Amino acid sequence: MTIIDGKAFALKLREKIAGAVRDIKSSCNIQPALAVVLVGEDPASQVYVRNKGIATEKAGMRSIEHKLAADASEDDVVSLVKKLNADEEVDGILVQLPLPDHISSERVINEIHPDKDVDGLTEANAGRLILGKTGLVPCTPQGSVMLAKSVRDNLSGLNAVVVGRSILVGKPLAMLLLAENCTVTMAHSRTKNLDEVCREADILCAAVGRPRMVEGRWVKEGATVIDVGINRIEEDGKTRLIGDVDFDSAKERAGAITPVPGGVGPMTIACLLRNTVIAAARRRGLGAVEV
Numbered sequence: 001m002t003i004i005d006g007k008a009f010a011l012k013l014r015e016k017i018a019g020a021v022r023d024i025k026s027s028c029n030i031q032p033a034l035a036v037v038l039v040g041e042d043p044a045s046q047v048y049v050r051n052k053g054i055a056t057e058k059a060g061m062r063s064i065e066h067k068l069a070a071d072a073s074e075d076d077v078v079s080l081v082k083k084l085n086a087d088e089e090v091d092g093i094l095v096q097l098p099l100p101d102h103i104s105s106e107r108v109i110n111e112i113h114p115d116k117d118v119d120g121l122t123e124a125n126a127g128r129l130i131l132g133k134t135g136l137v138p139c140t141p142q143g144s145v146m147l148a149k150s151v152r153d154n155l156s157g158l159n160a161v162v163v164g165r166s167i168l169v170g171k172p173l174a175m176l177l178l179a180e181n182c183t184v185t186m187a188h189s190r191t192k193n194l195d196e197v198c199r200e201a202d203i204l205c206a207a208v209g210r211p212r213m214v215e216g217r218w219v220k221e222g223a224t225v226i227d228v229g230i231n232r233i234e235e236d237g238k239t240r241l242i243g244d245v246d247f248d249s250a251k252e253r254a255g256a257i258t259p260v261p262g263g264v265g266p267m268t269i270a271c272l273l274r275n276t277v278i279a280a281a282r283r284r285g286l287g288a289v290e291v
């Protein structure tokens with residue numbers, strides 16, 4: 001059984017990205033920049049935004065943080081996005097989700113220029129993903145597939161089950177696995193006999209938001225288990241981060257499994273940096289970057 005080291009994989013990817021950034025800087029004197037928009041003071045979101053900022057700068061890119069108060073209006077956020085769209089120096093725009101309830105994330109996200117949409121969440125990029133055209137691919141699904149491919153050299157023909165169908169994770173992940181020629185099942189809260197469905201999976205991905213929901217008994221012997229879940233729970237008087245998969249029982253049957261923390265999470269940030277350098281190169285007409 002292999003525990004897939006997402007943290008190490010992400011660090012290697014980030015080194016490659018830093019190399020691509022250095023090349024762009026030395027050949028064109030351009031420093032790619034990522035703008036992150038945070039509305040409100042959700043502590044978990046603040047941590048993510050800070051970590052993204054640090055990783056962006058470590059990769060040699062410029063990090064621009066815009067923090068708006070929790071009572072900022074939808075129009076305030078939209079105006080900021082429009083300003084960032086028009087800013088020649090900004091290559092990537094990420095609006096941290098969830099937004100406060102009085103703001104429509106759908107409207108805000110769709111204001112982002114598709115060529116700067118490093119989260120891959122606009123209608124344009126979602127459409128490109130479905131049509132198999134070049135675009136920007138959502139980070140967590142991209143990182144999840146990289147980790148699956150790190151332990152299986154060919155996903156073609158394998159049964160993949162994705163539990164969860166969100167726009168941010170489940171749906172795009174299913175599309176990417178389909179593009180790898182997996183036979184994909186999308187499971188969700190109305191799926192019947194979820195345990196049986198999961199037991200058919202050679203590649204089992206959990207993106208649900210329910211701590212330890214996927215039990216070891218649901219895992220086919222030898223399956224690759226990708227745990228996307230990030231759940232903060234109180235246990236034995238401590239705050240812990242755990243996945244949607246019951247790691248201890250699942251690892252007894254899995255051929256390979258991602259841990260939480262140290263699995264998909266670090267890949268999300270690495271893929272965000274990857275998308276930013278790709279977006280910078282495309283928008284500024286610098287030719288393809290190999291990362």
Ligand SMILES: NC(=O)C1=CN([C@@H]2O[C@H](COP(=O)(O)OP(=O)(O)OC[C@H]3O[C@@H](n4cnc5c(N)ncnc54)[C@H](OP(=O)(O)O)[C@@H]3O)[C@@H](O)[C@H]2O)C=CC1
Nearest residue numbers: 140164165166169188189207208209228229230264265268
């Ligand atoms: N590692 C990372 O970088 C990231 C991790 N995450 C984590 O991934 C998880 C999922 O996030 P996200 O997709 O945004 O979550 P959402 O809440 O948007 O979606 C959850 C999905 O799970 C399904 N679901 C809920 N309950 C069940 C159930 N009992 N059985 C089967 N399916 C169920 C829902 O089904 P239905 O559609 O029918 O309601 C829905 O499609 C969370 O833990 C989140 O924190 C998210 C983003 C990045």
Ligand SMILES: Nc1nc(=O)c2c([nH]1)NC[C@@H]1CN(c3ccc(C(=O)N[C@@H](CCC(=O)O)C(=O)O)cc3)C=[N+]21
Nearest residue numbers: 048095096097098119230261262263264265266268269
């Ligand atoms: N527009 C938008 N895009 C996102 O991609 C997005 C978002 N909003 N909102 C919140 C979720 C969540 N998310 C994570 C990113 C990194 C880790 C991560 O690095 N996790 C580390 C641990 C971090 C810790 O210790 O807290 C790990 O799993 O090892 C986790 C979760 C991105 N999200």
Ligand SMILES: [Mg+2]
Nearest residue numbers: 099100101103
């Ligand atoms: Mg909202």
